[in-house]
Amino acid sequence: MSATLEYQAKDYKSELKPIWCPGCGDYSVVQGIYRALAAIGRPPHEIAFISGIGCSSRIPGYTTAYGFNTVHGRALPIAQGIKMANPDLLVLAAGGDGDGFSIGGGHLAHLVRRNMDITYIVMDNQIYGLTKGQLSPTSQKGRQTCTSRFGSLEEPVNPLLYMLAYGAHFVAQACPTDLAGMAAIIEEAIRFPGFAFVNIQSPCVTYGEEAQQMKGLKAIQESLKALGHDPADRLAAMDLAQQYGTKMHLGVFYRNPEPPATYEQLVRERQAEQMKNAAPRERILDLFIKK
Amino acid sequence: MSTQGIDFSRLSLKDALDLAVLIEEEAKERYEEFADQMEQHRTPEAAKFFRYMALNEAKHGEELAARRATLFGNQGSSVNRSMLFDIEAPDYDEARAFMSPRAAMQAALASETKAHGFFVAALPSIQNPEVKALFEELRDEEVEHQDLVKAELAKLPPDPAVSDEEFVDAPAPQ
Ligand SMILES: Cc1ncc(C[n+]2csc(CCOP(=O)(O)OP(=O)(O)O)c2C)c(N)n1
Ligand code: SF4
C-alpha cells in the first residue's frame, strides 16, 4: 500500500459536528465511508451523496461531498435523477431501514431493474431512531415499542433476500463490529459497475434492543469469506440471506461476475444509435411540417 | 482494533516511529470527537476529561514525531492512517450521552488497555531489535497511561448512593 494516498479519509470529513447520540453505530459508518472514498480517490466535488430522512440520513452533511438530505423515503429517485443528469458523478445514496424499506421500499425494485451505477448504504438499526423509537420494517416480531406496547404482530422484512430476489447484482452486509471489513465492503460496492446495495447493521444505542448492540451483534457475526461462501453463487447467497435476523453474515453475499450494462450506458448507446438517423439540428422543425 | 497491510516482521525503526505517531494522532482525534459529542449533549465534565486525554495523546505524539525527525529527517514513510483501525482510539461504542466522569475515565482506561494489548500482540512478530525496543517502550508507556487515568479515577469523590440515571426519564416517543 502506498504511503502517500492522494486523498485521505480526513479530506471527506466536513466541519459539521455530528449530533447523533454518543455511541450510535452511524459514527463508525461515516468513518467507513471516509476511508472507502479515500481509497477510491475521487475528489469530493465529483461525489453526490443523497439521503432521505432519519438519524442515519444526516450522513451526507458530515462529508465534504455534495449532499442532499432529501425527503423521507425519496433518496433513491433523487439519486437516480442526479445520476441521469450527470452520469460521471460518483453517486452514493444512504438512509435508514425505515427510509429504505418502509416509506421508500417501492423504489428498490425499480432501481435494481434499472441498474444505475449508484451505491446504496442502509444503516439498519431495526427502529425509527429519529422519531424516537417506533417499529421499523426490520423490527423483530414481538418487539415492544411506543407504537407496539404489546409487541409487534408483523414479520420483519429481510432486506438481503429482497434485494437478491429483485435481481441486484451486488449485495453485501457490514457492521461496525468489523471496521476494516466495513470500509473494504463499501469500497468494493462503490467500485462495482452498477447498482450496489450494502446493508449495515448499525446499532441505535438509545432505542435499539440489547441484542442489537455491538456486543450482541459480535456474538452472532460470521464472515462469509471464512464460511467459504462463493459470492458468484446467487442461490447460495439467498440461502445464507435467509438467516438475516438470527445470524449476522458479514461480507459480499452476491457479486455478479459478469455485470450487465448500466442504465446510463444503455441510454448513451441508445442516444448514439438515434443520432445516426437524426435530422440535423437546423432541419428539426421540418419533422413537424406536413409535406 | 486492527491493522491492515502492515508486516510487523519487516517494520523499520522509521516506520515503527511513524506508526506510533499515527496511533497517537488517531487517539487524539477520537478524544476530541468524544469531547465534542459530550459538549453537544450537555455533559461538560466528561467533555473536559476527554479534552485532557486528547492533550495527553497530542503531547505524546509530538514527542515521538520529534524523535522521528531527529533520526530520519523528512524521509518518506511507508505507513499511513488507512492502515490503522482504532488502536488506541476508544471505540465509538464506548461513548454514551450524559456519561459520568467515572464512565468517561473507564472508557479511556479501556482504550489504554487495548493499546497495551496491541503492542503485546505485535511484539513476537518483530525482528528488528531497535523496533522491538521501541515497541517494548511503547507497551510500557501504555501502562503509565493507564496509571494516569487510574490516578484521575482515584481523585473522584465516591459515587452517590443513588445514581443520576435513576432520575432520568426513559426516552419519550414523539
Ligand atoms: C413523509 C414523512 N413521513 C414521516 C416522517 C417522519 N419520520 C422521520 S424519520 C422517520 C423514520 C426514521 O427511521 P429510519 O429511516 O430507520 O432512520 P433512523 O432514524 O433509524 O436512522 C419517520 C417516520 C417524515 N419525516 N416524512
Ligand atoms: S436515536 Fe439511535 S439512530 Fe438516532 S442518533 Fe441516537 S443512537 Fe443513533
Ligand SMILES: [Mg+2]
Ligand atoms: Mg432505523
